[in-house]
Structures are given as structure tokens and as C-alpha cells.
Amino acid sequence: MKTGLDHYVDLQSWLHQWEPRCKLIGLTALIFAFAGVQNWRLIPYMVGITLAIYALSQLPLKFWLTRIRYPGLFLLGMAALLPFVAGETVLWSLRGISLRQEGLLALVLISARFLSIITVVLILLGSTPFLTLAHTLRTLGVPALLTDMLLLVYRYLFETGESLTQTQRSMKLRGFSPKLERKTLQGLASLTGTLLTRSYERSERVYQAMRTRGYGAGYRRANRPPAWGSLVGLSLCLTTALGFAIAGVILG
Amino acid sequence: MHIPDGLLPAPVLIGGYALTGLGTWYSLKQINRRPDPSAETPKAALLTAAFFVASSIHIPIPPASVHLVLNGLLGVVLGYYAFPAILIGLFLQAVMFGHGGLTTLGVNTAMMGGAALLAYYLFQFHHSCQGFLGGNRALALFAFLAGALGVGLAALIFAFLILTTLPADVNAGAERVAIYGLMLAHLPLMVIEGIFTAMLALFLQRVKPELLKLG
Amino acid sequence: MTVPALTITDLWFSYPDQADALRGVTLQINPGERWGVIGSNGSGKTTLFLLICGVLAPKVGEIKLFNQRVKPGQFYPEIGLVFQNPDDQLFCPSVWEDIAFAPQNLGLSETEIQERVASALAMTGIEALAQRPPHHLSGGEKRMAAIAGVLAMKPKMILYDEPSANLDHRARRRLIQFLQRSAETLIISSHDLELILEVCDRTALLDRGTIAATGACRQLLGDRALMERYGLETPYSLS
Amino acid sequence: MTVPALTITDLWFSYPDQADALRGVTLQINPGERWGVIGSNGSGKTTLFLLICGVLAPKVGEIKLFNQRVKPGQFYPEIGLVFQNPDDQLFCPSVWEDIAFAPQNLGLSETEIQERVASALAMTGIEALAQRPPHHLSGGEKRMAAIAGVLAMKPKMILYDEPSANLDHRARRRLIQFLQRSAETLIISSHDLELILEVCDRTALLDRGTIAATGACRQLLGDRALMERYGLETPYSLS
Numbered sequence: 007m008k009t010g011l012d013h014y015v016d017l018q019s020w021l022h023q024w025e026p027r028c029k030l031i032g033l034t035a036l037i038f039a040f041a042g043v044q045n046w047r048l049i050p051y052m053v054g055i056t057l058a059i060y061a062l063s064q065l066p067l068k069f070w071l072t073r074i075r076y077p078g079l080f081l082l083g084m085a086a087l088l089p090f091v092a093g094e095t096v097l098w099s100l101r102g103i104s105l106r107q108e109g110l111l112a113l114v115l116i117s118a119r120f121l122s123i124i125t126v127v128l129i130l131l132g133s134t135p136f137l138t139l140a141h142t143l144r145t146l147g148v149p150a151l152l153t154d155m156l157l158l159v160y161r162y163l164f165e166t167g168e169s170l171t172q173t174q175r176s177m178k179l180r181g182f183s184p185k186l187e188r189k190t191l192q193g194l195a196s197l198t199g200t201l202l203t204r205s206y207e208r209s210e211r212v213y214q215a216m217r218t219r220g221y222g223a224g225y226r227r228a229n230r231p232p233a234w235g236s237l238v239g240l241s242l243c244l245t246t247a248l249g250f251a252i253a254g255v256i257l258g
Numbered sequence: 259m260h261i262p263d264g265l266l267p268a269p270v271l272i273g274g275y276a277l278t279g280l281g282t283w284y285s286l287k288q289i290n291r292r293p294d295p296s297a298e299t300p301k302a303a304l305l306t307a308a309f310f311v312a313s314s315i316h317i318p319i320p321p322a323s324v325h326l327v328l329n330g331l332l333g334v335v336l337g338y339y340a341f342p343a344i345l346i347g348l349f350l351q352a353v354m355f356g357h358g359g360l361t362t363l364g365v366n367t368a369m370m371g372g373a374a375l376l377a378y379y380l381f382q383f384h385h386s387c388q389g390f391l392g393g394n395r396a397l398a399l400f401a402f403l404a405g406a407l408g409v410g411l412a413a414l415i416f417a418f419l420i421l422t423t424l425p426a427d428v429n430a431g432a433e434r435v436a437i438y439g440l441m442l443a444h445l446p447l448m449v450i451e452g453i454f455t456a457m458l459a460l461f462l463q464r465v466k467p468e469l470l471k472l473g
Numbered sequence: 474m475t476v477p478a479l480t481i482t483d484l485w486f487s488y489p490d491q492a493d494a495l496r497g498v499t500l501q502i503n504p505g506e507r508w509g510v511i512g513s514n515g516s517g518k519t520t521l522f523l524l525i526c527g528v529l530a531p532k533v534g535e536i537k538l539f540n541q542r543v544k545p546g547q548f549y550p551e552i553g554l555v556f557q558n559p560d561d562q563l564f565c566p567s568v569w570e571d572i573a574f575a576p577q578n579l580g581l582s583e584t585e586i587q588e589r590v591a592s593a594l595a596m597t598g599i600e601a602l603a604q605r606p607p608h609h610l611s612g613g614e615k616r617m618a619a620i621a622g623v624l625a626m627k628p629k630m631i632l633y634d635e636p637s638a639n640l641d642h643r644a645r646r647r648l649i650q651f652l653q654r655s656a657e658t659l660i661i662s663s664h665d666l667e668l669i670l671e672v673c674d675r676t677a678l679l680d681r682g683t684i685a686a687t688g689a690c691r692q693l694l695g696d697r698a699l700m701e702r703y704g705l706e707t708p709y710s711l712s
Numbered sequence: 713m714t715v716p717a718l719t720i721t722d723l724w725f726s727y728p729d730q731a732d733a734l735r736g737v738t739l740q741i742n743p744g745e746r747w748g749v750i751g752s753n754g755s756g757k758t759t760l761f762l763l764i765c766g767v768l769a770p771k772v773g774e775i776k777l778f779n780q781r782v783k784p785g786q787f788y789p790e791i792g793l794v795f796q797n798p799d800d801q802l803f804c805p806s807v808w809e810d811i812a813f814a815p816q817n818l819g820l821s822e823t824e825i826q827e828r829v830a831s832a833l834a835m836t837g838i839e840a841l842a843q844r845p846p847h848h849l850s851g852g853e854k855r856m857a858a859i860a861g862v863l864a865m866k867p868k869m870i871l872y873d874e875p876s877a878n879l880d881h882r883a884r885r886r887l888i889q890f891l892q893r894s895a896e897t898l899i900i901s902s903h904d905l906e907l908i909l910e911v912c913d914r915t916a917l918l919d920r921g922t923i924a925a926t927g928a929c930r931q932l933l934g935d936r937a938l939m940e941r942y943g944l945e946t947p948y949s950l951s
């Protein structure tokens with residue numbers, strides 16, 4: 007399991023240096039402002055701002071292209087029918103299949119929102135190491151139980167995946183070929199059950215290891231206040247987000 | 259079943275986050291009432307990782323194959339930890355693989371986690387039915403129901419959300435047909451997920467019964 | 474002329490985004506031979522085994538099993554692999570079911586399955602454990618159960634990946650005796666050179682994906698200069 | 713009179729629903745000593761270590777660390793445990809974080825944490841690995857990272873549970889040299905008797921939960937009759 011997400015976190019752009027708390031709040035505000043866009047007249051501004059931030063981040067286009075494929079296809083699968091089934095105004099029609107204006111506009115709006123949001127999310131993830139992100143969540147008040155769990159899940163995901171691969175290999179080498187039948191389901195249930203059992207047993211040892219190094223004593227990291235530049239970036243983002251919200255209300 | 263970014267309007271997204279916040283708060287409150295919650299964090303975390311990985315297992319349904327959703331099973335095994343576990347699982351999925359989205363994280367978690375919690379409550383009834391059904395039969399029956407309910411409920415909410423919030427109005431008749439269609443398409447999946455969950459509960463009962471008593 | 478059990482010709486392999494893990498491996502093994510494969514961590518032993526079984530697909534080169542070309546992804550009951558970690562191999566709720574897994578997949582009849590499981594249990598000496606869940610067993614017992622699961626397939630050739638890892642002295646001795654008695658063609662990868670010496674006739678030394686040397690066990694393992702060049706150590710019993 | 717580093721008096725322990733895993737263990741270890749603990753699988757080595765650290769609670773008996781009674785469930789930075797499987801111990805997403813885990817829990821300042829991590833990395837020679845995720849490391853690197861995580865606590869006594877398991881020859885040699893140089897009081901459990909011989913002064917032999925013998929390493933490990941009686945084997949280098 008390789009994600010390629012951390013590939014470009016070592017670039018030196020302003021976005022990479024932006025204090026993570028400010029970056030997380032600022033970009034999240036933008037993301038939600040974009041999610042609230044209902045009027046097609048706001049689309050150019052949304053896309054323009056997104057492009058500007060992407061350029062500022064210095065992330066290569068290749069990063070965007072490789073990460074956009076899967077969610078893009080998924081969205082197309084869900085929304086591609088819209089221009090043919092939704093709305094009254096028929097733009098064009100052939101043998102009972104008609105292209106409708108409202109549906110088409112809806113598709114354009116959904117796609118623009120989707121691409122802008124995904125891009126900003128990619129900028130956030132591509133310029134912040136995952137660990138930093140997790141710690142930032144903690145300093146922003148996400149309960150310790152959640153962030154502790156998050157880090158542990160992240161840590162053991164790959165190993166659990168590896169052990170699943172190995173067990174599946176060993177099943178195959180003993181002639182297992184999945185078909186829709188009772189035996190297959192039974193085999194896969196045993197496989198999953200084994201995975202859970204082993205994870206559970208390992209968790210006991212992991213807990214012991216954590217205890218012997220002081221887990222549960224409770225600590226807080228000191229937080230340095232963010233620099234001026236970071237705060238300016240944050241307020242720019244918040245103002246923009248507010249602008250979108252107001253424009254949305256005015257345009258209806 | 260993940261709703262991607264860009265599809266749902268902002269109020270629904272915010273509502274989703276509100277529900278997820280409430281669900282998480284409630285779960286954490288239940289968890290913190292236990293004698294030593296920090297001792298169970300690694301357990302919940304490693305099991306979450308295992309569930310995450312296990313949901314990549316494919317089951318052949320000719321001509322294609324489907325992957326398991328497992329949120330019913332997750333509820334059965336993790337109990338109140340199911341909600342935070344799903345929140346974290348979906349967060350990682352969105353961040354690492356681009357499945358689902360960050361804006362829809364709240365909606366997706368509420369949908370999957372709510373169904374998982376209900377599956378957990380449903381599963382707890384097997385204790386009271388042990389008398390007249392017999393231990394293993396009650397276990398298998400309620401695991402089946404929990405597994406089927408987990409996917410079924412999530413699929414229902416999914417279909418409802420998608421169809422009612424699309425920006426342009428699709429006519430009401432077509433909408434209803436689409437919902438019924440989606441539900442019908444999910445019936446085999448519910449049955450398979452139910453059978454799978456029952457088999458797994460029996461496996462755990464034989465090999466590691468503690469795992470069914472965590473919740 | 475007998476048909477070789479295994480012929481590997483100019484085998485290359487690499488994992489995605491990595492340098493080549495195997496670089497031009499050529500090897501021939503005759504029926505009934507017992508080969509050791511040695512080499513430091515990361516030299517490619519496990520990768521080689523996975524290729525021989527058809528789990529991984531070679532980039533270049535050819536593998537023939539009893540003169541039949543190995544097609545990646547296909548199932549060859551003639552060949553069995555005992556994994557480095559028995560936990561990866563034991564997934565059924567009881568040892569009995571785990572051993573019966575391969576015969577069931579081969580579509581054998583109920584009585585044949587019973588027979589095969591019974592004989593595999595007897596050969597590995599773990600009759601008493603048949604009804605136990607595998608993950609409650611000790612390291613040595615797990616190893617024997619994993620081996621029994623492979624034996625029940627009745628393969629003509631068995632690959633053992635570091636079979637003595639994590640075993641205590643007694644369990645290791647039992648394993649060595651078992652290996653010495655077994656009739657199949659064997660390939661054993663191990664850091665435990667004493668075990669190789671006691672069980673195998675011939676050895677191949679892997680170094681960063683190539684075969685650096687092959688030869689009779691005592692000779693190769695006893696060659697102090699050679700061993701040291703590749704980061705290994707001649708076993709005490711030879712010095 | 714010096715204060716003993718560790719005093720164990722008549723220690724009994726059993727896991728729930730199981731026969732006693734430890735039955736009346738008594739042992740005294742002085743500061744600066746290096747002890748080996750040997751015994752076949754299941755003899756109770758790991759259980760003893762977990763009790764010493766206060767992770768498990770004794771059924772009967774007392775454990776004193778530098779004359780201070782060990783209370784189960786409490787955290788003793790004076791004592792470090794290196795687990796048998798480094799994957800259980802490297803639970804943080806990067807090596808740096810893992811090493812910093814204990815100092816953070818001790819409530820040290822940011823600069824002190826930086827310092828401790830840096831010196832632990834230097835002592836184990838893995839500076840280059842600091843930012844890597846643990847699951848990408850080789851077996852030897854994982855072991856050294858796990859040790860660094862314990863060193864960062866600056867414990868006065870370190871327990872090593874089978875430190876050389878799964879290491880290849882080169883990694884094992886590095887580990888032995890590291891152990892020989894280290895200044896803490898050590899207790900090492902291992903099936904690798906050559907390692908015990910090279911590192912330790914004294915050895916305790918555990919058998920089914922009791923201490924069957926203690927003595928100077930060369931003498932105890934060289935006692936062929938004793939070793940065989942408990943299912944062990946005198947190392948080649950002594951015979």
C-alpha cells in the first residue's frame with residue numbers, strides 16, 4: 007500500500023511553510039465556502055482562486071493528475087446522467103434522448119465544485135506531512151482518544167495489509183479460488199476472523215509496550231504562537247470564505 | 259459507499275458534521291465511563307486497522323465482484339468504539355486514497371456509523387434470545403441481522419441523500435423508482451453481508467470469544 | 474534422462490518502484506535433491522520462492538516445474554510453500570480444518586480428505602493438536618501445523634522459508650529430524666546454517682539478487698573467505 | 713553496602729484460566745551486572761520481564777527495584793523493556809516520534825526531548841533513519857530503533873527479550889557489539905546462547921516457571937548434563 011501523498015511535502019513554497027494550524031483552518035473555511043456555492047456565476051471566482059493557490063503551492067501538475075483519477079471517475083459515475091434526466095428545457099434531442107439545460111448546468115456546477123474542493127484538499131495534504139496534520143488536529147482540540155487512535159491506525163494499517171496479503175497468498179497456494187459458494191464465504195470469514203484475532207492479540211502487546219514507556223501519564227505539547235505572515239494568510243482565507251457566503255445569499 | 263465532495267449542498271454537509279459530532283461525543287462519553295479507557299484505545303485502533311484492511315476483501319458475485327462494507331460487523335465487535343473507528347477510517351480513506359471526501363466526512367460518518375451503532379444495539383438482543391434459540395443459533399441470527407442492517411441502512415440513507423439533494427429537480431416518480439431500484443440492487447449484498455457476519459461471529463465465538471464482548 | 478524438478482533460467486524480478494530484487498538467477502534442481510538457499514537479509518530468498526510458486530510474475534526469464542512452464546497466478550499442487558511466519562498460513566478455526574483446506578480445494582472425497590489429514594497429522598506428530606485453534610499453539614507447534622497443511626496437498630516439492638525462526642532448541646531438533654526424513658524435493662532458505670548443513674546436500678548463496686555461488690553444502694559453507702565476503706559466517710561445527 | 717538493582721522474592725504468577733506461569737522465583741541482581749535468562753519456549757521468560765516492569769501484577773511475592781517496591785500499573789522510567797517483536801514496540805508512525813514517546817511522557821521540555829532523541833539515535837547508530845516509518849525498516853534496523861526508544865528514557869536497567877531473533881549475521885554482530893559496550897544493568901532472555909555467552913556474566917535457567925539453576929555463564933552453559941536435562945544444548949563454542 008503506497009499512497010504517494012507525502013511525495014512533495016518537502017517543497018519550500020509559502021504554502022509549505024504556512025503554520026499548520028492557520029493552514030488547516032484557512033483552507034477548511036475555503037473548502038466549505040466552495041461547497042456552499044449554488045450559483046453558476048460564482049464558478050469562475052472559485053476556480054480562479056483554486057488555481058492561484060495551486061500555483062502558489064508549487065506542487066507539480068503530475069501530483070494533481072494522479073490523485074484526481076479515482077474520485078473523478080466516481081463522481082462522473084454518479085452525476086453523468088443528470089443532463090439527460092433532470093430539468094425542463096430541452097437543448098437537443100435525438101431518438102428520445104434529450105439533453106436538458108438545467109441538468110447540464112447542475113453537472114457543470116457539481117464538477118466545478120468537486121474539482122475545486124478536491125484541489126484545495128490536495129494542496130493541504132500535499133504540503134503538510136500526515137503526522138503534522140494529526141498533531142495539528144490535536145492542538146485544535148480534537149479529543150486525544152481520537153488522535154491517538156488515528157496515529158495507531160495509520161501506523162498499523164500497512165502491516166495489517168501486508169499480513170492479509172500473505173495469508174491470501176498462502177490460501178491461493180493451497181488451491182483456494184473464490185467462487186460464489188458457501189465454502190468461499192467460509193474461507194473469507196475465517197481469513198477476516200484471523201485478521202481480527204491477530205490484531206486484537208497484537209494490541210495487547212502494543213499496549214504493554216506503550217505502558218512501559220509511560221503511556222497514560224498525560225502530556226501536552228507546547229504550542230508556539232503562529233507568525234504574522236501565517237495569520238495574514240489565515241485572515242485572507244476567512245475573508246474570501248465569508249465573501250463567497252455573502253455573494254451566495256445576494257445572488258440567491 | 260462514500261459520497262464524494264462537491265455533490266451535496268452546504269447545509270447537508272454541516273448537518274452531517276453536526277450529527278457526527280453528536281455521535282462522537284455520545285460514544286466518547288460512553289467509552290469514558292469505563293474503568294480504563296486508555297487501555298482500550300490500542301485495541302480499538304488495531305481492530306480499526308484490521309477492519310479497514312478487511313474491507314478490501316472481494317467477494318465474487320458473477321460477473322463482477324464486490325467488496326464488503328463490514329460496518330454491521332464493526333458495530334458488533336467494537337460497540338461504542340464503532341463511531342470513532344468509522345470516523346477515523348473514513349478520514350484516512352479520504353486523505354490517503356481520495357475515496358469519499360473531507361467535506362462529506364461528516365455525512366459519510368453519520369451514515370455508516372449510525373448504521374453500525376444500530377447494528378450493535380440489534381446484536382445485543384442475542385443475549386436475551388439465547389434461552390429459546392440456543393447460544394450459537396441466537397448469535398448467528400442476530401449477527402446476520404446486524405450485518406444486513408448495517409449495509410441496508412447505509413445504502414438507504416445514501417440513496418435518499420443523493421436523490422433528494424441533487425440540485426436540479428428530477429421528477430418524483432423517477433426518484434422513487436431509483437430508490438427502489440437501488441434498494442433492490444442492494445438486497446443480495448445485504449444477504450451476503452449478513453451471512454458473512456454470521457459466519458464471522460461463529461468463528462470468533464470459537465476462537466476468540468472476548469472479541470464479541472468488547473462493545 | 475530424468476526430468477529436472479525445477480529449472481530456472483535467467484530470472485529477473487523487481488517490486489514496483491524498487492531496484493531489481495532478482496537479477497538473472499539460473500538454477501536447476503533434480504528430483505529428490507535437498508537445496509539450501511542462504512544469503513543475508515534482503516538478498517531475495519523469499520522473492521525467489523514466491524516466483525517459483527507462481528505468486529509473483531517474473532519480469533524476464535522462465536521457470537519450469539517438472540518440465541511444465543509455471544504460469545503466474547495458476548495453482549500448482551505439485552509445489553508447496555511453507556511461509557516464514559506460520560501465522561500467515563494458519564487461518565482456520567482449528568488445526569484439523571486448516572490441514573483439510575487444500576484437500577477440500579482439490580475437490581477430494583470426504584474419506585480421502587480424512588485420510589490425507591490423518592496422515593499429515595501423523596507425519597508431523599501433532600495428532601493431539603487436531604482440534605485446537607491454531608493461534609493458541611506454541612511456536613514449534615504452529616510451525617508443524619503449517620507444514621502439515623502443505624503436506625496434505627501431497628506436493629512433490631516443498632519450499633521452506635526460514636523454518637527454524639523463533640523455535641527453541643527442542644522444537645528445532647524435531648524440525649530437523651522431520652526434514653531429514655522427508656521424501657520430497659526440498660528447498661530451504663535459512664539463516665540457520667547448522668540446519669542447512671544437517672538437512673541439505675547442496676546450497677545456493679544469494680547476494681543482492683544474484684546467485685553468487687552454488688556447491689555441495691559442507692564445501693560451500695566451509696569456505697571461510699567466500700562466506701565472509703557475503704556477510705555470512707561459517708558454522709561452528711565446520712570450524 | 714550497595715543497594716541491589718533488583719530483588720525478586722518468591723514470585724508467583726498465573727494468567728487467567730491457566731496453570732501457574734511462574735512458581736516461586738527468587739533472584740537478586742546487583743548494579744552493573746549482565747544477566748542472561750535462558751529456558752525453552754513457554755518457560756516464563758517474557759512473563760518474568762513483564763512482572764519486573766510492573767505491567768503484570770504478581771499473585772504472590774515481591775519485586776524491588778533499587779530498594780523501591782514495584783507497584784503494578786505504575787510507570788518506572790528507571791527500567792526499560794525491549795520487546796521480543798520490535799513491531800509491537802515501534803507503535804509510532806515515525807522512528808523519531810517513537811524515540812520521543814517516552815521523553816514526552818516524562819514531561820520533559822522540547823529541547824531536552826530533542827537532545828535525548830539525538831543521543832539515542834547516535835548511540836544506536838541509526839541517525840539516518842529518524843524520519844522513516846518503522847514498517848519500512850529491515851529487521852536489524854527495527855531492533856535498533858526499538859532499543860533507541862528505550863534508551864531515550866535513560867533507564868538504569870534494561871531488559872532485552874530475545875534481542876537477536878530474526879536478525880541476520882551482520883545485524884546480530886552489531887547488536888552484540890552494542891550490548892557489550894552498553895553501561896546499564898542488563899537482563900537478556902534469549903535462545904541464542906552464543907549471544908548470552910558473549911555478553912553476559914551470569915545466567916539464570918528457567919524451567920516451567922521456576923529457576924532451575926543460576927551461575928556464571930561459561931560454567932552453567934558448559935554443563936552439558938544440566939543443559940540437556942532442561943532441553944537446551946551447550947553452545948558449540950564451549951564444546
Ligand SMILES: Nc1ncnc2c1ncn2[C@@H]1O[C@H](COP(=O)(O)OP(=O)(O)OP(=O)(O)O)[C@@H](O)[C@H]1O
Nearest residue numbers: 488489491494512513514515516517518519520521
Ligand atoms: N513487498 C515488497 N515490496 C517492495 N519491496 C520488497 C517487497 N518485499 C521485498 N522487497 C525488497 O526486495 C528485496 C528482496 O527481499 P526478500 O524478502 O526476497 O529478501 P530475503 O532474502 O527473503 O530477506 P530475509 O532474510 O530478510 O527474509 C529486498 O531489498 C526487499 O526490500
Ligand SMILES: Nc1ncnc2c1ncn2[C@@H]1O[C@H](COP(=O)(O)OP(=O)(O)OP(=O)(O)O)[C@@H](O)[C@H]1O
Nearest residue numbers: 727728730733751752753754755756757758759760
Ligand atoms: N497472554 C497470555 N495468556 C495466557 N497464557 C499465556 C499468555 N502469555 C503466556 N502465557 C503462557 O504462560 C507461559 C509462559 O509464557 P512466556 O511467554 O512467559 O514464556 P517464554 O519463556 O517467554 O517463551 P518464549 O521463549 O516462547 O518466548 C506459557 O505456558 C504460555 O503459554
Ligand SMILES: [Mg+2]
Nearest residue numbers: 518519557634
Ligand atoms: Mg525472507
Ligand SMILES: [Mg+2]
Nearest residue numbers: 757758796873
Ligand atoms: Mg518470550
